[in-house]
Amino acid sequence: MGIVRNVLDDGLEGLDHNFLTGRIEDLIKWSRSRSSWGATFGLACCAIEMMGTGAPHYDLARFGMEVFRASPRQADIMIVAGRVSQKMAPVLRQVYDQMMEPKWVISMGVCASSGGMFNNYAIVQGVDQVVPVDVYAPGCPPTPETLIHAIETLHQLIEDGEIMRRRASSGAGANVHIQEIPAGITTPVILGAR
Amino acid sequence: MSSEVTTTPATLHGCLLGESRGQSVLFVPRQSYIATMKKLVDDGYEMCVDLTAVDFLTHNARNLPEGVAPERFEVVVNLLSLSKRERLRVRVQISESDPRIDSLFDLYPGTEAMEREVFDMFGISFTGHPDLTRILMPEDWQGHPLRKDYAQGRIPVQFKGAAS
Amino acid sequence: MTPRESDAVISAAAGTNEGNQELRSRSELTAKEVMREVGAVLRMSEADAALLAEVEADPGEDQTMIINMGPQHPSTHGVLRLMLELKGETVLRCKPIIGYLHTGMEKTGESLTFMQGGTNVTRMDYLSPLNSELVFSMATEKLLGIDGDIPERAVWIRMLLSELNRMSSHLLFMATNGMDIGAVSMMLYGWREREIVLRFFQKVTGLRMNHNFIRPGGVAADLPAGWRDDVMSILDMLPDRLGEYDVLMTNQPIWRERLQGVGVITQAEAIALGATGPILRSTGLAWDLRRDMPYMHYDQLEFDVIVGSYGDAFDRYAIRLNEIRESMRIVRQILDRVPSGDYRIQDKKVTPPPRARIDESMEALIHHFKIFTEGFKVPEGEVYVAIESPRGEVGCYIASDGSPTPYRMHVRAPSFVNVQALPHMMRGGLVADAVAVISSVDPVLGEVDR
Numbered sequence A: 001m002g003i004v005r006n007v008l009d010d011g012l013e014g015l016d017h018n019f020l021t022g023r024i025e026d027l028i029k030w031s032r033s034r035s036s037w038g039a040t041f042g043l044a045c046c047a048i049e050m051m052g053t054g055a056p057h058y059d060l061a062r063f064g065m066e067v068f069r070a071s072p073r074q075a076d077i078m079i080v081a082g083r084v085s086q087k088m089a090p091v092l093r094q095v096y097d098q099m100m101e102p103k104w105v106i107s108m109g110v111c112a113s114s115g116g117m118f119n120n121y122a123i124v125q126g127v128d129q130v131v132p133v134d135v136y137a138p139g140c141p142p143t144p145e146t147l148i149h150a151i152e153t154l155h156q157l158i159e160d161g162e163i164m165r166r167r168a169s170s171g172a173g174a175n176v177h178i179q180e181i182p183a184g185i186t187t188p189v190i191l192g193a194r
Numbered sequence B: 001m002s003s004e005v006t007t008t009p010a011t012l013h014g015c016l017l018g019e020s021r022g023q024s025v026l027f028v029p030r031q032s033y034i035a036t037m038k039k040l041v042d043d044g045y046e047m048c049v050d051l052t053a054v055d056f057l058t059h060n061a062r063n064l065p066e067g068v069a070p071e072r073f074e075v076v077v078n079l080l081s082l083s084k085r086e087r088l089r090v091r092v093q094i095s096e097s098d099p100r101i102d103s104l105f106d107l108y109p110g111t112e113a114m115e116r117e118v119f120d121m122f123g124i125s126f127t128g129h130p131d132l133t134r135i136l137m138p139e140d141w142q143g144h145p146l147r148k149d150y151a152q153g154r155i156p157v158q159f160k161g162a163a164s
Numbered sequence C: 001m002t003p004r005e006s007d008a009v010i011s012a013a014a015g016t017n018e019g020n021q022e023l024r025s026r027s028e029l030t031a032k033e034v035m036r037e038v039g040a041v042l043r044m045s046e047a048d049a050a051l052l053a054e055v056e057a058d059p060g061e062d063q064t065m066i067i068n069m070g071p072q073h074p075s076t077h078g079v080l081r082l083m084l085e086l087k088g089e090t091v092l093r094c095k096p097i098i099g100y101l102h103t104g105m106e107k108t109g110e111s112l113t114f115m116q117g118g119t120n121v122t123r124m125d126y127l128s129p130l131n132s133e134l135v136f137s138m139a140t141e142k143l144l145g146i147d148g149d150i151p152e153r154a155v156w157i158r159m160l161l162s163e164l165n166r167m168s169s170h171l172l173f174m175a176t177n178g179m180d181i182g183a184v185s186m187m188l189y190g191w192r193e194r195e196i197v198l199r200f201f202q203k204v205t206g207l208r209m210n211h212n213f214i215r216p217g218g219v220a221a222d223l224p225a226g227w228r229d230d231v232m233s234i235l236d237m238l239p240d241r242l243g244e245y246d247v248l249m250t251n252q253p254i255w256r257e258r259l260q261g262v263g264v265i266t267q268a269e270a271i272a273l274g275a276t277g278p279i280l281r282s283t284g285l286a287w288d289l290r291r292d293m294p295y296m297h298y299d300q301l302e303f304d305v306i307v308g309s310y311g312d313a314f315d316r317y318a319i320r321l322n323e324i325r326e327s328m329r330i331v332r333q334i335l336d337r338v339p340s341g342d343y344r345i346q347d348k349k350v351t352p353p354p355r356a357r358i359d360e361s362m363e364a365l366i367h368h369f370k371i372f373t374e375g376f377k378v379p380e381g382e383v384y385v386a387i388e389s390p391r392g393e394v395g396c397y398i399a400s401d402g403s404p405t406p407y408r409m410h411v412r413a414p415s416f417v418n419v420q421a422l423p424h425m426m427r428g429g430l431v432a433d434a435v436a437v438i439s440s441v442d443p444v445l446g447e448v449d450r
Helices: A001-016 A025-036 A045-054 A089-098 A110-114 A142-162 A160-169 B030-041 B111-122 C004-015 C046-052 C105-109 C119-121 C129-144 C152-179 C184-205 C227-250 C253-259 C267-273 C278-282 C314-337 C355-360 C361-375 C412-427 C431-441 C445-448
Strands: A076-081 A104-108 A135-137 B015-020 B023-027 B047-056 B072-079 B086-094 B098-102 B124-129 C065-069 C081-087 C092-096 C381-389 C392-400 C408-412
Touching: A025 A142, A045 A076, A045 A104, A045 A142, A045 C184, A076 A089, A076 A142, A089 C184, A104 A142, A135 A142, B015 C227, B015 C381, B023 C381, B030 B086, B030 B098, B047 B111, B047 C381, B047 C392, B047 C408, B072 C392, B086 B098, B086 C381, B098 C065, B111 B124, B111 C412, C004 C314, C065 C445, C081 C431, C105 C119, C105 C408, C119 C129, C129 C152, C129 C381, C129 C392, C129 C408, C152 C184, C152 C227, C152 C253, C152 C314, C152 C431, C184 C227, C227 C314, C253 C314, C267 C278, C267 C412, C278 C314, C278 C392, C314 C355, C355 C361, C361 C431, C392 C412, C408 C412, C412 C431, C412 C445
Parallel strands: A076 A104, A104 A135, B023 B086, B098 B124
Antiparallel strands: B015 B023, B047 B072, B072 B086, C065 C081, C081 C092, C381 C392, C392 C408
């Protein structure tokens, strides 16, 4: 046939139809990063900002996080949004265990990252004591831009493949800390001017 | 010769009535707690807005009217009269050796969760409560967090110059 | 002859038994009699419920099933766990289990100064943080004795922010209520409107949420230039959008089928349970602290208290929708009345000095240092102050011992008490209605668990 003869003669340059070629690993990483769905783990105030990030103004769906799946079996990224109390920690671990591999965790807000302003008996001082965390997003609560930056950082790591290598070797999270992006303020608020 | 006017302290249903920053406070002894609350319900205080407790372990020398002996715990009940648009606060002294008090559940079913919280946080038992178990902490938690001899549970944080 | 004896005579003569003609006083009724639905609450501990799974079920027997809803669930408004006892699809009993967000805020509050207390309290009801800060500040000011000296501008700014917060909280209710019932686009619309209000808050307070702006003595900073235009743009944008919601939801048959007659609670039950806010108003009792026990300058404003008649979920939805309109009306009146002046009390012991003064005056520097490190001392005493938050009566009980930190700080959270009404609303309904009921109560688990 013509197609087969072209390829046998000239190799890949013989192809004159629209074919895209690439490695399967790249394709998998690209689709994983661009179509990762989040598991709802909104706990407190950060959950409100997470919902705000999914809302029309910030629109998380354009980054591929189309829906937040309630069932952890159908989710890829668990965004722990809010303070994790002593009673909630086993539930957090159970939901994390129910997620299918590959799975990633974003710790949203300072309460999830380190216990936040609540350094007391009731709050687990950082969810990394319970689940391996890949990206820490600071803020109380993080602005939607910060959360999008965290998610995009994670997407970049997934696309590079770094994160899967790290996971295979140590089983721990990627431990990436990002900078908080303040929401655009035109004039700063001056406290105590008069 | 000094002309002293001896003022008899105000009472309501046999209990001392004081005031704090313009708000009426009724000091009820534990024995007559339910009987007094029943009379207050009949007076028109339809809603029990809040039931909480205070642990006066480190501040026992507080201002109480004459005739009220300070104990370690105090149960504070805030009542609201929708018809009269008035509030009344009831304070009951509870001793450390016998931290029990009658439950208000039959009079005000809304105190069920509030009493459970007081039990969880302070260890004060409410006799007659239908389900006195921990509500905020896990069921097998040891200790009562809001007592003054229960530490805050801080972990040491490396922060230069801050008092921990 | 006592009334009882005369009744006996009359019924003996007529040969009938009329029963007690006298209404027993409220104090003689037990909880079971007051609560129309006996046994709505499932009194089983979580440990027992966990063991149920190991009990062999007899397939021949028509059994009831105890299922668990939450704490991680898309429709429970945060980490609320419900144990439901079902017979088929009918909910027989229910037990709400809370504590999954317990943060020890009251214990934390005992180690923070009164100036820092706002940062703690604001995260309790994270949907109306300004109201939480307001009640804490008002309680502190009452203890200090300065509650009559707060400058006029500060009071009006507080009222403006409180009403805008009520609007943003009710818009979020519209969004989550819509999503829970199934009108998923409502989620997008509600957040779209709320975003505009949040941006105004950011302009004024610096933060979108958890502002720590209302502090004892006034507010933390003055309103920025051009704030009137921003508020007017919110007020111009919202009425049309609310009209859209009316078309989309209120008059829609599916919406009405799903909400009317669902989650009914009677007035006596609501009062006995201590439920306040839209729940109490939906039963027909027009109780709103802004009108009935006015605080700040609400007695100078004209607004209506929205009341329902059936005590069902539809009434609560309609009440909140119209409360947004009433809040807009209040904000319009406030816009005309904010005077110029100080935005915080000039008492040096309570409010920190202006930043510029610190360079000039040694005294200002020392006051600043004292207030921010040690905190200002509050005289001994105890107060309870309550205001009307979007969820009901939020109150703050502070007992102080003369030190710069509260000795005991307790917040009476409206959602904590309203959650107790859930079993009574769900009993006899379907499982599908359970979600609608929770959504109509609009609990915020941050303040339930504190």
